[in-house]
Amino acid sequence: SAVISQKPSRDICQRGTSLTIQCQVDSQVTMMFWYRQQPGQSLTLIATANQGSEATYESGFVIDKFPISRPNLTFSTLTVSNMSPEDSSIYLCSALTTASSYEQYFGPGTRLTVT
Amino acid sequence: GQNIDQPTEMTATEGAIVQINCTYQTSGFNGLFWYQQHAGEAPTFLSYNVLDGLEEKGRFSSFLSRSKGYSYLLLKELQMKDSASYLCAVRDRNTDKLIFGTGTRLQVFP
Numbered sequence: 312s313a314v315i316s317q318k319p320s321r322d323i324c325q326r327g328t329s330l331t332i333q334c335q336v337d338s339q340v341t342m343m344f345w346y347r348q349q350p351g352q353s354l355t356l357i358a359t360a361n362q363g364s365e366a367t368y369e370s371g372f373v374i375d376k377f378p379i380s381r382p383n384l385t386f387s388t389l390t391v392s393n394m395s396p397e398d399s400s401i402y403l404c405s406a407l408t409t410a411s412s413y414e415q416y417f418g419p420g421t422r423l424t425v426t
Numbered sequence: 427g428q429n430i431d432q433p434t435e436m437t438a439t440e441g442a443i444v445q446i447n448c449t450y451q452t453s454g455f456n457g458l459f460w461y462q463q464h465a466g467e468a469p470t471f472l473s474y475n476v477l478d479g480l481e482e483k484g485r486f487s488s489f490l491s492r493s494k495g496y497s498y499l500l501l502k503e504l505q506m507k508d509s510a511s512y513l514c515a516v517r518d519r520n521t522d523k524l525i526f527g528t529g530t531r532l533q534v535f536p
Contacts, residue, residue: 342522344523344524346526352528352529353511353513353526353527353528353529354469354513354515354526355526356523356524356525356526359521359523367521403468403469405524407522413457413459413474413476413517414471414474415459415471415524416471417468417469417470418468419467419468420468
């Protein structure tokens with residue numbers, strides 16, 4: 312199995328500021344993803360983090376709002392920019408590893424509250 | 427595109443059996459997954475079906491019919507700790523993206 316860690320685990324931020332969330336995987340990774348989970352809701356895919364190139368964003372999500380980096384195979388960051396209260400959510404990092412071609416692992420999530 | 431539907435909430439009694447259904451429409455199918463998520467925690471993998479039929483793993487079983495775009499998760503001998511959300515997800519064959527359904531919140535009562 313793979314262990315995914317995220318930092319910070321939670322944060323309370325002011326409107327208009329930005330927060331960068333870090334994700335580290337302890338195994339060889341093939342693909343990395345970022346999801347958002349709003350209170351009481353299921354997971355919504357934000358983007359696929361690509362190593363060495365721009366992330367692939369889902370409909371409704373744009374790079375200016377959610378810039379993503381993936382400088383190497385096992386590390387990625389998601390920035391939530393110019394935050395508003397609507398961005399309050401849990402942000403989860405996820406990865407497919409070489410150990411299992413089908414099981415996708417999830418990090419513990421970052422709980423973001425924007426005031 | 428993809429569309430994945432599940433019931434929003436279900437309740438059951440300790441010791442009973444419950445079946446959570448999931449229907450999906452997808453342009454490229456490469457497996458159906460069930461995840462369990464307790465409140466405040468990350469989703470954890472339960473099962474994976476890529477071929478039609480039943481996969482059994484202890485108290486949990488998952489069934490898939492690709493022609494009908496249908497799956498179910500069967501939980502037997504329910505325990506209080508099974509109270510959680512159960513998420514159905516489909517992997518896209520072309521992009522490897524895992525797309526989640528709305529999730530089913532299960533409450534188990536004594």
